[in-house]
Amino acid sequence: MKEILAVIRMEMINKTKEALINEGFSSLTCRKVLGRGKKKVDFAMIEDLITEGDITSPKIAESMSEIHRLIPKRMLSIVVDDKDVQKIVETIISVNSKGKPGDGKIFVVPVLDVVRIRTGETGEIAI
Numbered sequence: 001m002k003e004i005l006a007v008i009r010m011e012m013i014n015k016t017k018e019a020l021i022n023e024g025f026s027s028l029t030c031r032k033v034l035g036r037g038k039k040k041v042d043f044a045m046i047e048d049l050i051t052e053g054d055i056t057s058p059k060i061a062e063s064m065s066e067i068h069r070l071i072p073k074r075m076l077s078i079v080v081d082d083k084d085v086q087k088i089v090e091t092i093i094s095v096n097s098k099g100k101p102g103d104g105k106i107f108v109v110p111v112l113d114v115v116r117i118r119t120g121e122t123g124e125i126a127i
Contacts, residue, residue: 001111001124002085006076006092007035008104013074019095020078025088027127029077034070037101071102079111079127 008016013030020028078088089106096104116126 001114001127002080002082003109003111004076004078004080004085004088004092005107005109006078006096006104007033007073007106008076008092008096009102010072010074012096012104013076016076016092016095019091020088023087023091025078025080025084025091027078031075031077033073033075035073036069036071073104079114081124081127 006016010032017028017030020026076092080088085108089108092104092106113122114124114126115122119126
């Protein structure tokens with residue numbers, strides 16, 4: 001069993017959910033998250049704006065910079081049989097790939113066991 005964690009743009013959640021349902025994967029958990037990637041900030045550009053008077057204070061420049069800003073995203077969590085991982089990953093990529101920074105990330109993590117609380121069933125049957 002594997003858990004697929006996908007961090008995607010907020011506006012892509014409904015399209016992603018629909019695509020997964022169309023592929024037969026309707027069970028998922030979704031949460032609102034905040035985060036940021038590795039993108040570097042060009043502070044020289046911000047300093048130029050301050051120097052040229054286009055921005056009135058360094059505090060405004062700091063709020064414009066992305067160094068402190070966390071971006072709202074959605075995180076999907078889907079636990080599936082090993083045989084379904086590739087299909088789900090491909091589906092998420094096909095919906096979310098725009099070729100731009102911020103399209104998202106997918107993590108595939110092993111799951112050692114699952115227990116259904118209501119019945120006590122364990123393993124793949126509990127998924």
